[in-house]
Amino acid sequence: MSLTREQPCGFALMQGKTIQIFLPDGNARGVRLAEITSRTVLAILVPRAHLDIASERPELSRVGLYFLVGEEEGGGQPLVYVGEAEDVLARLRQHNKGKDFWTFAVVVVSKTQSFTKTHVKYLESYCHEAIGRAGRFRVENTTLPARPFASESMEADLHDNFETMRVLVATLGYPLFDEITSSSKDDMLVCRGKEAEARGEYTEDGLVVFEGSSANLEEVRSAVGTWVTRIRDPLISAGVLKRDGTVYRFAANHVFASPSAAAVAVLGRNANGWIEWKFADGRTLSEVKRSDVA
Secondary structure, three states, X not given: OEEEEOOOOOOOOOOOEEEEEEOOOOOOOOOEXXXXXXXXXXXXXXEHHHHHHHOOOHHHHOOEEEEEEEEOOOOOOEEEEEEEEOOHHHHHXXXXXXXXXXXXXXXXXXXXXXXXXXXXXXXXXXXXXXXXXXXXXXXXXXXOOOOOOOOHHHHHHHHHHHHHHHHHHHHOOOOOOOOOOOOOHHHOEEEEEOOEEEEEEEEOOEEEEOOOOEEEOOOOHHHOOOHHHHHHXXXXXXXXXXXXXXXXXXOOOEEEOOHHHHHHHHHOOOOOHHHHOEEOOOOEHHHHHOOOOO
């Protein structure tokens, strides 16, 4: 199947693209191969549970880059481990035995088998930094990989490869490199209550609360052991919410799956985010985004 996608993601506005996704065994939740047919980069989504099936794909045994993605126990930011290998499949088998957190791997290889060790080590370092800037995932790697020397022409090619990779990886469900930015003041939302004052934006991923926003330090008594603590405690443990005097402060942009989850994190109580998040003119998120279109 194929789909067309146009997305502004912290870069210049992208032109429309047609992406082809191939399901080798017909399972839409299984192994998926994504490509822009005019480009040389191929991205492969490998569910950990289907690693045995994926092992039959010869593309996985090439020189390539890979991303292990999963969730931290108890919630918080999703995790990603960035790696490279001359035989990606062999490395995935090692990680299947040695790393617990990941549920999916996204592998990036060259359709023309033109990637060398230098290419993927350069991309590994570049991607590590790009994921850090985007702030959507916490990088599990303990050290920043060294970036090897690359000629000016090689760097130009690799940056072009990265742009293709960025689109393909996001299309497969993991916007690792897409920076969270506010598109305009008109889209800015505010959630206030007691000492909390948070700013955010409603996006295709959910409700983004921006870095620097404040959240109430204390939770209401009735919140103990409820959805409220289940949302806030992992954020505190992960350092997304850090104490700053009489409030918590968001140390980084954070994407919540729903407006209500974001409001709960900010206010420290049960809340309907569709009502609590408001635009500058006072209208609620519900009034703007859930009103009938004439």
